[in-house]
Amino acid sequence: xxxxxxxxxxxxxxxxxxxxxxxxxxxxxxxxxxxxxxxxxxxxxxxxxxxxxxxxxxxxxxxxxxxxxxxxxxxxxxxxxxxxxxxxxxxxxxxxxxxxxxxxxxxxxxxxxxxxxxxxxxxxxxxxxxxxxxxxxxxxxxxxxxxxxxxxxxxxxxxxxxxxxxxxxxxxxxxxxxxxxxxxxxxxxxxxxxxxxxxxxxxxxxxxxxxxxxxxxxxxxxxxxxxxxx
Amino acid sequence: xxxxxxxxxxxxxxxxxxxxxxxxxxxxxxxxxxxxxxxxxxxxxxxxxxxxxxxxxxxxxxxxxxxxxxxxxxxxxxxxxxxxxxxxxxxxxxxxxxxxxxxxxxxxxxxxxxxxxxxxxxxxxxxxxxxxxxxxxxxxxxxxxxxxxxxxxxxxxxxxxxxxxxxxxxxxxxxxxxxxxxxxxxxxxxxxxxxxxxxxxxxxxxxxxxxxxxxxxxxxxxxxxxxxxx
Numbered sequence: 001x002x003x004x005x006x007x008x009x010x011x012x013x014x015x016x017x018x019x020x021x022x023x024x025x026x027x028x029x030x031x032x033x034x035x036x037x038x039x040x041x042x043x044x045x046x047x048x049x050x051x052x053x054x055x056x057x058x059x060x061x062x063x064x065x066x067x068x069x070x071x072x073x074x075x076x077x078x079x080x081x082x083x084x085x086x087x088x089x090x091x092x093x094x095x096x097x098x099x100x101x102x103x104x105x106x107x108x109x110x111x112x113x114x115x116x117x118x119x120x121x122x123x124x125x126x127x128x129x130x131x132x133x134x135x136x137x138x139x140x141x142x143x144x145x146x147x148x149x150x151x152x153x154x155x156x157x158x159x160x161x162x163x164x165x166x167x168x169x170x171x172x173x174x175x176x177x178x179x180x181x182x183x184x185x186x187x188x189x190x191x192x193x194x195x196x197x198x199x200x201x202x203x204x205x206x207x208x209x210x211x212x213x214x215x216x217x218x219x220x221x222x223x224x225x226x227x228x229x230x
Numbered sequence: 231x232x233x234x235x236x237x238x239x240x241x242x243x244x245x246x247x248x249x250x251x252x253x254x255x256x257x258x259x260x261x262x263x264x265x266x267x268x269x270x271x272x273x274x275x276x277x278x279x280x281x282x283x284x285x286x287x288x289x290x291x292x293x294x295x296x297x298x299x300x301x302x303x304x305x306x307x308x309x310x311x312x313x314x315x316x317x318x319x320x321x322x323x324x325x326x327x328x329x330x331x332x333x334x335x336x337x338x339x340x341x342x343x344x345x346x347x348x349x350x351x352x353x354x355x356x357x358x359x360x361x362x363x364x365x366x367x368x369x370x371x372x373x374x375x376x377x378x379x380x381x382x383x384x385x386x387x388x389x390x391x392x393x394x395x396x397x398x399x400x401x402x403x404x405x406x407x408x409x410x411x412x413x414x415x416x417x418x419x420x421x422x423x424x425x426x427x428x429x430x431x432x433x434x435x436x437x438x439x440x441x442x443x444x445x446x447x448x449x450x451x452x453x454x455x456x457x458x459x460x
Contacts, residue, residue: 112355117354117355117433118354123353123354124347124348124353124354124440125342125347159459159460160459160460163459164459165456167441167444194445194448195448196441196444196445196447196448197444197447197448201444203347203440204440204441204443204444205441207437207438207440207441208437208438208441210354210433210434210437211397211426211434211435211437211438213434214397214426214427214431214434215424215426215458217426217427218424218425218426218427219460221460223460224458224459224460225459226395226456226457226458226459227456227457227459228445228454228456229389229390229393229394229454229455229456229457230389230390230449230451230453230454
């Protein structure tokens with residue numbers, strides 16, 4: 001499938017690599033292509049600049065937000081939550097219309113220092129995914145994978161034999177089924193993909209970030225998740 | 231130990247029964263003793279009125295918020311989150327001073343219908359437990375047990391061999407150790423009691439309520455919890 005990834009951070013790169021490995025046709029989108037290729041900045045995790053990464057991942061196409069969105073039959077939002085709406089507007093309402101958009105982003109607010117809280121107006125009685133759905137009513141927004149370290153998103157078997165939970169929410173069940181098939185390709189078993197209903201479910205899953213950050217602070221290792229015990 | 235329980239709902243009754251079974255000396259506190267005894271109303275779960283319950287649980291002492299707080303060496307806040315501060319003020323700053331207060335309550339806001347959200351001002355960058363700690367600076371507030379169905383609080387082995395998580399947070403480590411001993415008596419293993427630091431941890435655990443409510447909505451059964459998988 002032709003898949004667009006909006007955002008060039010570590011989450012976007014991780015998803016892109018996995019999708020290429022699964023023989024999907026991937027295009028990543030950024031705000032300014034030449035700036036991004038010219039940048040020599042490493043990311044927060046000390047990874048090499050994007051220009052180097054894209055050279056060694058030559059199967060990944062690369063263009064503007066709009067070019068990527070136009071290319072993809074399915075679009076992944078892997079931008080920072082605070083920039084997601086702006087980035088998706090640049091990607092273009094028309095380029096996103098009628099398509100499934102997987103929203104992995106979290107509306108983290110770093111303005112009050114560490115650990116981040118959630119952005120004002122995008123928590124409790126609202127969520128980033130809902131705001132995206134409201135902004136792009138002709139796009140089918142599906143929230144998933146946002147509750148864990150990026151390494152686990154595409155490789156759940158890294159911990160607990162892959163037997164831990166990934167929530168999914170969205171208003172369109174056909175779109176949800178498409179995304180579940182992709183999650184299965186990533187290694188997620190159906191029994192561990194919990195459908196929590198419409199896109200308001202994102203309020204609940206984005207609200208998991210504070211406990212995620214606390215557990216990460218204690219365990220000093222992002223490779224953890226939660227298993228539903230009944 | 232002499233333990234006070236502020237609140238007479240199903241959570242308070244469940245904790246009280248368990249503490250009595252463990253040979254603790256328990257007093258429950260309410261706003262108006264005679265009104266509570268005279269009330270014939272069943273609770274939201276269809277349980278009999280408190281007046282009937284207290285007759286069949288005759289080892290549990292019963293008095294006003296202030297009488298209970300004065301009695302307890304340790305105090306449990308099992309009120310509705312929206313009433314907690316008011317109830318604890320009635321319990322009395324002096325009666326709570328120098329004591330450990332276990333806060334099990336959640337700041338749920340039912341004013342926008344179901345499912346509830348969290349109360350404005352008591353979420354994201356604040357929490358109920360922090361607000362209690364600020365209001366009663368001479369009390370050692372410990373947040374725990376608020377992330378699960380009341381039945382599991384005192385009987386974790388009901389699901390998954392008791393191997394699932396209970397978070398604890400608070401500013402005073404001696405107080406935390408006292409509470410952990412009580413949790414051990416309830417059946418919680420040390421390895422499943424995760425200390426997430428100071429009382430700001432309550433922001434994270436109170437923020438688990440939205441996902442708890444979503445999972446409950448899907449599974450139709452409160453007897454579930456999450457296991458940390460690493």
